[in-house]
Amino acid sequence: MKLFTTVLIATCALSARAGGLESLESFVKTVKTAHSEFTQVVTLPAKDGQSTRTKKSNGTFEFSRPGRFRFVYQKPFEQTIVADGQTLWLYDKDLNQVTARAQAQALGSTPAALIASAADLRALQADFVLAADADSDGLEWVRATPKAKDSALQFVRVGFRAGQLAVLEITDSFGQRSSLRFNAFEANAALAASTFQFKPPVGADVIRQ
Template identity: 65%
Template sequence: MKRFLLGCSLLLLLSTAAGSAWAGGMESLEAFVKNVRSGRAQFTQTVTPPAREGEPVRNRVSTGSFEFQRPGKFKFDYKKPFVQLILADGQSLWLYDADLNQVTQRKQAQALGSTPAALIAAAADLRALQADFDLEAAPERDGLQWVKATPKAKDGQLQHVQVGFAGESLAALEILDSFGQRSVLKFDKVEVNPALPAGTFTFKTPAGADVIRQ
């Protein structure tokens, strides 16, 4: 389950961009929230733990697929190195660890809050995001427009998220948690507003799995 929680940590360089480029990040976020109702992509996630004296830093890399549909439905399907699933169906958040054959079910409204998933899939408009996050444009880099989102609630496990856009398309998430752990998700093969099959966000408990409801 520790590996799974790292996967949830469920979306910082300088440039010479002028003020207009900084504004572009907010414009991209607003267009994304307003116009992109669903999405599908492949992702690579790199988790870097905080440095400890005398110990080498060892990154953990995972790959999988990601789908979302507003309002409030998404699925992170991890394939390598471990099979794991994070699925929100609009009511519940489901966490599945294949190695443990264990499912955790939580009430979605309580579990998401000020999380990267809320930035991507939950909010209906920019005003809704601003109720939970302080938003500011960040310098353009890597050919992307960036927005930094800092949760207004100070008792969570998230310091901030940076979201990178290529136009209206989600391209990257950089997540820094309260323990100093950094998670970077890069998306490719991105599809904007695809028609997702019925049942995409329906969770089916695997045979014999232990189910923990919180």
């Protein structure tokens, strides 16, 4: 009886740890478009005797798999990030400046690739080592570690609730942590093609990298 109980507990634990990977695989396969609101909290590491500091922002997020997405930061500063399949655009309203980069070079092993760009799990595994983390806070977690040695990221954690994207946690190589929590997530939303088109505003400085 004791052996049976031990095996049962071990099996349940393995199943729980596999849950995050299964949720990620299902999410990539079945959620082709989405619309969501988000809140982002960036935690800056302590330095020079100062305590940790946090910055909060919010906005909306949309994607169409593979390779197209749009982040609109509304507060406290207005910024728009658009990937149209060819170019990654970043518009800073306060600076009236647009930065444009070739999308294929800019994305790769980035958090956006994890949730919006890849067509399947195999594509993600080309750039990340994926592993299930223990369930916590009512979420199933996946840890993604970039394979590129020169990546600006340490790792990314993706949390799913009932198979839907709930949280994205990013830790960069400097120890800065960023947590995005998604609200009112609408999977397979009907999105206009113009959602992922971007035209630099008249008068804005455009920097191409």
